[in-house]
Amino acid sequence: MHLEEKKLFLLDMDGTIYLDEQLFEGTKPFLEDVRRSGGRYLFLTNNSSKSVEAYIAKLDRLGIPSTREDFLTSVDALIAHLKGLPHFRCCYVFGTESFRSQLEAAGIAVTTERSDDVDCLLMGFDTELTFQKLEDACILLGKGVPYIATNPDWVCPTWYGFVPDCGSVAEMLFRATGRRPLVIGKPQPAMAQLAITQTGFQPEETLMVGDRLYTDIAAGVNAGIDTAFVLSGEGTMADLAASEVKPTWVLQDISALHRAWKGEKDNAG
DSSP states (O other): OOGGGOOEEEEOOBTTTEETTEEOTTHHHHHHHHHHTTOEEEEEEOOOSSOHHHHHHHHHHTTOOOOGGGEEEHHHHHHHHHHTSOOOSOEEEESOHHHHHHHHHTTOOEESSOOTTOOEEEEOOOTTOOHHHHHHHHHHHHHTOOEEESOOOSEEEETTEEEEOHHHHHHHHHHHHSOOOEEOSTTSSHHHHHHHHHHOOOGGGEEEEESOIIIIIHHHHHHTOEEEEESSSSOOHHHHHHOSOOOSEEESSHHHHHHHHTTOGGGOO
């Protein structure tokens, strides 16, 4: 299917539609045109440090109105995964207070205190990281408890560069304990598949858009849908040359995607 025929756009956020508090120039016109054409977009993010309500507030500050139904997060995918398993007695939350609150609101038994009752470790992107959490995690992993992470992202983009994301902290724990987590968010296909199911669009009508090959683009490939790799965030052409994961299209940014979707094919790679 041609890019112009896409109707459902699964959009990464950080590095794809904005960077920190800066909305990319082409984001708003693109979103407005998608809605105007009868299409649909969903924001898919691996960032588990914020609630959907926080994302709604952030997009509102940036001039993009949104509702809860416009988002799918790695925490949503984690909750769906946990509800499909036998209940853990108590899960230790290695993440932000927002991450803990989202899990608790979904009925997951959680704690931020290490105890003998803890039988699972849940890790997210933690902007409130402390050494105590690292020590608790090492002790729990040493005991062999199941270990689940929201995402494998190495870094999170900011206005000044990058900060370590969940994948980097998980790598640190691997060096200390020899344990790696089960990863739930992108690059796993669950979020994309859930988006297609919820919206009713067909896979061939769907496009995954993101700035990371190893999460965003890999998730689209794993879900069997077309992908657009944008160069406005973490990923570079050097990364593409070295990666086994290949996108359907390569574009400079969301403005280039908008032009290509409207038929200006010289902007598509």
